[in-house]
Amino acid sequence: MSSDRRNMLIVDDIEINRAILYELFHEQYNVLEAENGRAALNLIERYGATSIAVVLLDIVMPVMDGFEVLKHMIETKTIDDMPVIMITAESDEEKALKGYSMGVVDIINKPFNPDIVRRRVQNTVDLFLHKFYLEDMVERQMDALELQNEKLKMSNTFIIDALSTAVEFRNQESGQHIRRIRALSKILLETLAGKSEKYRLPAEEIDTIASASAMHDIGKIAIADAVLLKPGKLTPEEFEIMKTHTTKGCDILKSINFTGDLAYYKYCYEICRWHHERWDGRGYPDGLRNDEIPVWAQVVSLADVYDALTSDRVYKPAFPHDVALKMILNGECGVFNPELLVTFEQTAADFLDAEIINKNSEPMAAVHNARSFGNISVDDGVLSGRTLELLWRERSKIQALEELSTDIIFDYDSHTDSVRFSNRFVELFSMNTEIKGFRAFLLSSSIISQIDKERILNELMKLNVHIPKCSFLMDVRVASGAYEAFNISIQALFDSEGSDEKSGYIGKLTRAK
Numbered sequence: 001m002s003s004d005r006r007n008m009l010i011v012d013d014i015e016i017n018r019a020i021l022y023e024l025f026h027e028q029y030n031v032l033e034a035e036n037g038r039a040a041l042n043l044i045e046r047y048g049a050t051s052i053a054v055v056l057l058d059i060v061m062p063v064m065d066g067f068e069v070l071k072h073m074i075e076t077k078t079i080d081d082m083p084v085i086m087i088t089a090e091s092d093e094e095k096a097l098k099g100y101s102m103g104v105v106d107i108i109n110k111p112f113n114p115d116i117v118r119r120r121v122q123n124t125v126d127l128f129l130h131k132f133y134l135e136d137m138v139e140r141q142m143d144a145l146e147l148q149n150e151k152l153k154m155s156n157t158f159i160i161d162a163l164s165t166a167v168e169f170r171n172q173e174s175g176q177h178i179r180r181i182r183a184l185s186k187i188l189l190e191t192l193a194g195k196s197e198k199y200r201l202p203a204e205e206i207d208t209i210a211s212a213s214a215m216h217d218i219g220k221i222a223i224a225d226a227v228l229l230k231p232g233k234l235t236p237e238e239f240e241i242m243k244t245h246t247t248k249g250c251d252i253l254k255s256i257n258f259t260g261d262l263a264y265y266k267y268c269y270e271i272c273r274w275h276h277e278r279w280d281g282r283g284y285p286d287g288l289r290n291d292e293i294p295v296w297a298q299v300v301s302l303a304d305v306y307d308a309l310t311s312d313r314v315y316k317p318a319f320p321h322d323v324a325l326k327m328i329l330n331g332e333c334g335v336f337n338p339e340l341l342v343t344f345e346q347t348a349a350d351f352l353d354a355e356i357i358n359k360n361s362e363p364m365a366a367v368h369n370a371r372s373f374g375n376i377s378v379d380d381g382v383l384s385g386r387t388l389e390l391l392w393r394e395r396s397k398i399q400a401l402e403e404l405s406t407d408i409i410f411d412y413d414s415h416t417d418s419v420r421f422s423n424r425f426v427e428l429f430s431m432n433t434e435i436k437g438f439r440a441f442l443l444s445s446s447i448i449s450q451i452d453k454e455r456i457l458n459e460l461m462k463l464n465v466h467i468p469k470c471s472f473l474m475d476v477r478v479a480s481g482a483y484e485a486f487n488i489s490i491q492a493l494f495d496s497e498g499s500d501e502k503s504g505y506i507g508k509l510t511r512a513k
Contacts (some may be wrong), residue, residue, distance in 0.1 A: 003170060006030050009053055011069065012058040012087070017110070023088075024118055026093060037064025041072055049081035059088045059095065070102040077359075079103040081435035083128045085121060087112075101399045101505040159342050177307060178214040184303035185296075186210040187350050190301070192343045199295050199339075205263075210297045212267035216300050217372055219249025232423050243284045246273050270294050275301045280335040290337075298337050302344055305333050306351075321351070408509040412438060414502055427510075429478040447477040454487075463492040464500055 002219060008029035010021045017127040018033045025031055032047070034040035041064075044052065059066035066086065073079040079102075086099045089110040096107050105124055108117055191208045192199045201209070220228060223245050227238045234242060249272040253265070274288060274297035281289030283301075294299075309324035319327070325348050327333055329341060336344075418436045426433060435441050452474040460471045471489040478484055490507035494500070 007032055007047055009034065009040060009052050009055045011037065011055065011061070011066070013061040014058075017058070017087075020114075021117075025115055025121070036061045037066065037069040037072075039063075040069055041251060044073075044078060044082075051080040052082045053130075054121060055082055056121070056335050057084050057086045058088050059086060059090070059099070066079035067098065067102065072101070074102060083124050085124060140346045177311065180307050181213050181216065181300065181303050182210045184300050184306065187347050188299045188303060188343055189296070190339070191347045192295070192340065195343070196339060201295075208264055209271075209299075212264055212271055212296070213300045213303070214306060215249070215268045216271050217245065217249070218252055218272060219247065222248040222252070243473070244309055246276055246285050249273070267296055271297050271300050274299075275304060277301070278334045279337050283334070295337075295340075298340055302328070302336055302340060306344075309333070321348075344384070360367070406511070408506075410507055410509070413503045414504045428478050449475060452476075459491075460490070460505070463490070463502070463505075464471060466495060468492045468494075476509070486510060487512055497508070 004395055006029055008025055008301065009032045009033045010022075012018050013035050015035070019037075022031050022033070032043050034043055040055070040057070044055075057066045066088075069166075070079070073084070073131060084103060085104045086096075086107045088095070088107065097119050097120050099107060105128075106120055108120060109176045125424055184405060186206060186209075188239065189199075189201060190203075193201045193206065197278050222240060227234065227241050230238065252271055253269050253272060273285065274283075274293055276299065277283035277288040277293045278285065278301075279290060279293070279298075283293075286403060305328060306324055309319045309327060310321060312318045316513045325345070328336070329345060370480065406424065407422075408424045408428065410425070412419040416436070417438055418434060419438045421433045421435075423433065425431065429447070442448070442456070448456075455474065459472060469489070469491045471487065473485055473487055475483045476486050487506060489510070490505050492506045493506060496504055
């Protein structure tokens, strides 16, 4: 017998009956006695139901009878924690049936055989102790399974994040993208569920969807680098190839021998396939419209568009939060569910408050390296949305001029040892627009001869506040492998007025005629 169940409660208004039962059980139990139902309930409350092994309950008693005791035990659910054996001098079948219906496990009629009573009580106690043991074992097993399930979820999340992050890094985007999509999707789904009966989802399901959102772009792993990493605008043919990442992702998911949570797989599949569908039916790959598109795919689609706008990509710099918000609400990025747009506008501030727009770079990606191509020097951590938007417009003008020019414009930052080129550089040299560790690249690269390398370094050394510019010819190897003559013009930039400390250089490469 469990050490915390050594008490027996005998409830009878006749003392001699209690005394007889006491003699039968006092060697095995600590016997508690109550002369009526009220006294019995007081003892149950005092000792606690889980410390009482069995209750021997008379029915006919003053103050509170046995049925009233049973009613109270049902209301307080203490009847679940201890077995009750009804002991009565009556042989009324109706009362017996009532007792059983109220949770009594056995009925013993007076007068009784002591040995039989002792055995029936012990059998009842043993049965309940076994029941409690099984319940405790099941509970411990459930706890162990829950712990194992949590570990499995953590493991699955790690694997999914690792795979999705590999896709993001191949796409030359931050590995934080999938974490932001997960957080943005969860915020949108929780807000939408709280205000719309139509889109109400339980919290556990929202967590599952948010986790599944990480797989939305898994199909990009099957897209060729020439298309995926192209810095400029895609041709119609290239765009058709890019669109296949939705169906290719589904092919990857279908090829997996999935034996886990089928609901999770369903969310992964539908988000992967339909996160580029649009409310007006002009999306892809299936041209779904309105609520033909599952709400989880709609939410991830909106989160993905927002994060794409506010992040640096190979084909564009980042937009500020306020600008991205206006672009989406004004329909510049496709048509979305009107109810979802209202939710997006209401929760947009939460995106920033939750610090999920941390791009692991400058405080606002819109002016990341803002001095590029325009020598704009700002403390972007304290700029307002309006100022950021104005800076973005100025930068957009400069970029438009770059596109119209046949020259290659560049901007070198001494502090980060990195250089950015205009898109014309990609066309001529088939290289990325940004090169980090430029000093080492210049010294080790074979696109410029050793003589010209030395000349560049010598010319840069001569530049100062009095002679900030230089220009000369040199031979550069283009993507075809041939060397062509270019005129290079360079202007030094300085940390402050009157300082000889150079912060970088801007300039251009022009094909010699």
